[in-house]
Amino acid sequence: MALLAVAVGGAIGSVLRYLLGLLANQPGWPWGTWLANVSGSFLIGLLYVWGREKGWLSPEQYLLLTTGVMGGFTTFSTFTLESVSYFSQGMFVRGGLYVLSSVGGGLAAACCGWWLARQFT
Template sequence: MFEVLCVGAGGFVGAVARYLMGLVPYEGDFPLMTFLVNFLGAVFIGVIVEITSLTSLLSPNATLFLKTGVCGGFTTFSTFSLETLALFQEGNYLTGGTYAMGSLVACLAGVALGMAAVRGAVSLVRLLSVQGG
């Protein structure tokens, strides 16, 4: 039961963060805020996965809170899908295609970036620990 609460609490945090990102003023045809939310969520989930695989810093419940809860509540695949379809239905094929492909590429790169950042940080900490004593 505690695991369910961890996911729910994380989902609350992620959903509120997503809502706040949506309040950022932006004018334009490209759904920039959803794009950024999905990219940031991809980076964050990459960080969480790599921290979990390389260290013991996060408990299984903390991992559930962050990965399933926060990332699940924050990222917006359903909104992305709706916005992409709306762009196509409005005849904005170039913007819709750019958004769909750009989101895919950016989010894959985001996960890889998050994972690489943690690997680099862990390597640096290990190097400094060896040099320090």
């Protein structure tokens, strides 16, 4: 059952990520990837508290939503490739800003999700 939950969630997350990329990516800045990583970080912060700390999600629901949906939705491998691409083109400021804003934004979003989830207890 756990494998099925991860597989279904991964399919959902991947499709959502693809659609977000179609809607948000712009020349000069990969907004779709950035939005997926930051919003996914926020959501996984919520899900961790609700699923692990509060026990509001079954183990299968937790796997479906975190490992599955969030795993398919967030795009760390795409993020790293885009970062390397900036650096290899000599776009060091743009690459550095992208890395710092993605990692910093993701960390801040996860903390906000974690905090927000704790307020609804």
